[in-house]
Amino acid sequence: MNQHANLHNSRLEEHAYRVRHNALVMAETQGQGYIAQALGVADVLTVTYFHAMNHRPLQPDWEDRDRFLLSVGHYGIAHYSVLVAAGYLPEEELPTYAQDDSRLPMSGMTSYTPGAEMSGGSIGLGLPMAVGMGMGLKRKKSKSFIYTLMGDGELAEGPTWEAAISASNYQLDNIIAVVDFNQVQADGPSMKVMNTEPVVAKFEAFGFYVQRVDGNDLSQLVAAFDRAREHAEPKPRIIICDTKMGCGVDFLEGREKSHFIRLEADDWKRAYAALEKGAGK
Amino acid sequence: MNQVSTVTKISAPTIASSSIDEGHRTRAMPFGNALIKLAETHPEIVGMSADLAKYTDMHIFAEAYPDRFYQMGMSEQLMAVAAGGLAKEGFVPFATTYATFASRRCYDFMSQAVAEQDASVKLIGGLPGLTTGYGPSHQATDDIAIFRAMPNMVVIDPCDAHEIEQMVPAIAEYHGPVYARILRGNVAVVLDEYGYRFELGKAALLRGGRDVLIISTGFMTMRALDSAKELQADGIDVAVLHVPTIKPLDEMAIIREAKRTGRLVVTAENHSSVGGLGEAVASCLSMNGVSAEIRRIALPDRFLAAGTLEVLQERYGITRSAMSKNIKRWL
Numbered sequence: 001m002n003q004h005a006n007l008h009n010s011r012l013e014e015h016a017y018r019v020r021h022n023a024l025v026m027a028e029t030q031g032q033g034y035i036a037q038a039l040g041v042a043d044v045l046t047v048t049y050f051h052a053m054n055h056r057p058l059q060p061d062w063e064d065r066d067r068f069l070l071s072v073g074h075y076g077i078a079h080y081s082v083l084v085a086a087g088y089l090p091e092e093e094l095p096t097y098a099q100d101d102s103r104l105p106m107s108g109m110t111s112y113t114p115g116a117e118m119s120g121g122s123i124g125l126g127l128p129m130a131v132g133m134g135m136g137l138k139r140k141k142s143k144s145f146i147y148t149l150m151g152d153g154e155l156a157e158g159p160t161w162e163a164a165i166s167a168s169n170y171q172l173d174n175i176i177a178v179v180d181f182n183q184v185q186a187d188g189p190s191m192k193v194m195n196t197e198p199v200v201a202k203f204e205a206f207g208f209y210v211q212r213v214d215g216n217d218l219s220q221l222v223a224a225f226d227r228a229r230e231h232a233e234p235k236p237r238i239i240i241c242d243t244k245m246g247c248g249v250d251f252l253e254g255r256e257k258s259h260f261i262r263l264e265a266d267d268w269k270r271a272y273a274a275l276e277k278g279a280g281k
Numbered sequence: 282m283n284q285v286s287t288v289t290k291i292s293a294p295t296i297a298s299s300s301i302d303e304g305h306r307t308r309a310m311p312f313g314n315a316l317i318k319l320a321e322t323h324p325e326i327v328g329m330s331a332d333l334a335k336y337t338d339m340h341i342f343a344e345a346y347p348d349r350f351y352q353m354g355m356s357e358q359l360m361a362v363a364a365g366g367l368a369k370e371g372f373v374p375f376a377t378t379y380a381t382f383a384s385r386r387c388y389d390f391m392s393q394a395v396a397e398q399d400a401s402v403k404l405i406g407g408l409p410g411l412t413t414g415y416g417p418s419h420q421a422t423d424d425i426a427i428f429r430a431m432p433n434m435v436v437i438d439p440c441d442a443h444e445i446e447q448m449v450p451a452i453a454e455y456h457g458p459v460y461a462r463i464l465r466g467n468v469a470v471v472l473d474e475y476g477y478r479f480e481l482g483k484a485a486l487l488r489g490g491r492d493v494l495i496i497s498t499g500f501m502t503m504r505a506l507d508s509a510k511e512l513q514a515d516g517i518d519v520a521v522l523h524v525p526t527i528k529p530l531d532e533m534a535i536i537r538e539a540k541r542t543g544r545l546v547v548t549a550e551n552h553s554s555v556g557g558l559g560e561a562v563a564s565c566l567s568m569n570g571v572s573a574e575i576r577r578i579a580l581p582d583r584f585l586a587a588g589t590l591e592v593l594q595e596r597y598g599i600t601r602s603a604m605s606k607n608i609k610r611w612l
Contacts, residue, residue, distance in 0.1 A: 110398055117369070122393040128359045129394060132366020132374075135351060139327075140370065159390070162359035170351075 008051075012218045015085055016046040017279040020248045022081035024271055026097035026104070032262035033098070033106070036245040036252055038078035041149070041180045043216050044241050045082040048147055048178065052225040057087035060115045067133055069118045069148040071126020072180070073107035079116065079149075080104045088115035124157030126150050127177055131163045134172035134236075145229065147176050153185030155196040161206070167236035168207030176228045177208075177238040180215065182245045186259050199240055208238045215241025249274045300412055300500055300551075300594070302507060302601060305469040311442035312405065312463050313338035315449035316375055317345045326453060329364055329376040331357045337377035337407040338465045357382045361390035361404065368400035373453055380406025380421030380462045384428060395458045396433040402458050409438065409462035409499060410551030411580055411594055416587035421462065422580050426556025428460040429528050435481070436528040437461040438499035438550070438558075442468040444525060447479035455481055464500065471503045477523070484531035486538065490520035493608055494538055497549035498524045498558045501578070504601040505549050511605050517612065520544070527558055532565045539566050539573045545611060546573045551599055554579040576611050578604055 023038035049055070053066040070079045077097065083089050089103070096102035103113050107121035118129050126148035133146050154160060167175050179199070187193050196202070203210045209231045213220040221241070228237040246252030249271045252261065263271065301307055320326045320342070328350040334340040343350035353360040357378050364374040378387075383406035395402045406424055413419045428436045435457065439445045445463055452459045475487045487502070488509060495505040502523040509519035522538050524531060539546055539562075546566075548559035559577040566573055580597050594600050598607065 119393055119397050122389050125362055125390070125394050128362035128390070129366045129369075131359065132363030132368075133370055134366070135363065136367045136370025136372055139372065159356075159358045159362065162354075162356035163363075166353060166356065166359055166363070169354075 015050045018085045019081045025094045028268045029095045036258035040182045040243040040245045040247045047221040049082045049086045067146040069126045070108045071120045072151040073121025076108035083115045123154045124159040127163035130175045152181045152190045156194040164206040171234040173234045175236040179240045182243045209235045212240040215243035216247045301469040307467040308442040310338040311445040313341040315446040325373045331360045331378045339377045357386045358390045361387040362394040364402040365394035365400040375403045377405040379408045380424045384424035404460045406462045414588045414590045417584040422553040425552045435459040440502040441471040443473045482526045484524040484534040487521045490518040493519040494544045495547045496522045499551045501549040507601045508604040546575045549578040555582045
């Protein structure tokens with residue numbers, strides 16, 4: 001790795017730390033929440049916003065921006081963490097998360113938050129929305145990409161596959177779908193709730209350019225997003241990111257029931273300390 | 282039981298027709314033709330269908346503008362959300378399927394990807410109410426109720442070809458989600474004789490009358506006008522208030538007309554008695570302290586039978602003759 005890449009990666013590490021820290025601040029406000037997902041997907045969102053996407057945080061409706069669609073609405077906490085880190089929202093708003101009249105509702109909605117392109121939450125809307133926007137951007141001869149973040153549980157939703165068929169049919173090579181494959185959903189381990197494997201083979205069969213990477217490895221993510229953008233075939237792209245719930249806070253990693261976590265007051269202090277330690281601070 | 286004698290041989294037009302009553306002129310494919318005409322000057326308009334272009338008059342748009350038409354296959358949910366995506370990028374998609382699929386199958390997708398995000402999607406449903414003898418899978422008896430309950434939605438049930446042609450540019454001009462149930466193929470032309478112009482959100486008094494006020498929507502307005510003529514011969518003077526936009530409801534016009542005392546108020550719709558125009562009018566009058574004697578002509582709250590359209594419409598009381606007969610009975 002050359003010096004430039006090293007410097008870039010150390011910047012990304014710093015951003016990822018900030019994204020995780022922001023998520024802890026929001027979750028602490030509520031004493032509970034989707035913190036394990038936010039910590040797990042922090043590296044994916046960091047690479048999306050600080051490496052892959054062409055965007056202007058102070059001009060969220062800039063026409064030539066890449067679009068980011070949060071399909072998993074309850075990842076709002078993760079999305080706000082990166083939107084604050086990127087400068088879309090002021091840091092002071094973090095403690096308003098999920099409070100009345102906040103711009104940071106628990107489930108991400110476009111009318112509430114600058115930089116939120118869609119209202120997700122009703123799971124399975126991200127890829128279909130990307131299809132429509134992909135068609136629209138092609139009509140406008142735009143070079144912009146649409147990134148859509150989905151969860152692994154979401155792969156059980158029918159519309160995801162309707163969209164997959166259509167994205168391939170219409171050769172929507174401006175779609176880069178990203179799956180946070182953290183193996184956990186509301187009712188338990190994702191592959192026990194509904195086994196959607198083999199995911200790579202399925203999306204390949206549906207006509208996608210598929211990559212599967214360690215979603216907590218910044219270098220792998222950077223390379224995967226680069227390849228997704230540069231891939232020559234007129235296919236929609238998907239990056240399956242295997243992530244660890246709670247990544248970066250050791251005592252939350254691998255915790256069994258982690259879809260919605262409640263922590264006691266002292267545990268939040270432990271969490272900040274663990275995050276700092278893990279980041280070598 | 283000798284069933285054979287009651288069996289009617291079904292021909293294609295009776296399975297799915299636009300319910301044109303005798304004596305009316307028709308025009309072909311008013312929706313498709315109006316959309317083609319509008320698209321000439323509005324490049325933002327695109328068409329979509331979920332494998333029912335041919336049966337919603339979208340196919341002529343697809344032929345006229347192949348590069349502006351998206352065939353979505355049999356994926357209504359995808360179509361609803363993708364229409365939302367196209368709208369986000371500044372286009373005005375007209376998306377067609379049958380009214381049953383548009384409402385029942387697309388509900389969450391219209392709600393969350395279109396209505397909640399205030400996307401300017403025009404969802405067009407063919408085969409409204411009881412206009413097919415296919416049975417409950419294709420009879421959209423609850424679509425108005427379904428979309429009335431959805432915040433931000435505009436809900437329209439146009440009467441005839443004249444109105445559909447005027448509605449198309451009006452809803453394209455309006456920024457926001459719209460659901461319209463349309464008649465397709467050869468569609469009756471009725472309202473031009475009344476000097477009628479479609480205005481979004483406006484009801485129109487098409488004729489005055491001292492004895493009865495029919496408040497109607499969709500093609501039931503055609504039948505209300507024909508019934509009024511028929512009842513005139515019996516010395517019954519019938520007024521007709523046409524309410525094409527069911528949401529938002531033109532409450533002012535309804536209250537104004539219903540307040541004129543001494544008239545029986547009859548609502549008429551090609552839709553279930555639950556959640557359609559009749560309940561909207563009753564609620565409007567009741568909540569505004571207007572007391573009126575109200576009767577309702579609507580489809581019953583049950584899954585309807587399959588069979589011949591003419592027989593079914595008579596059985597469920599939405600023909601002109603059933604309307605006239607009931608009004609006489611109620612007076």
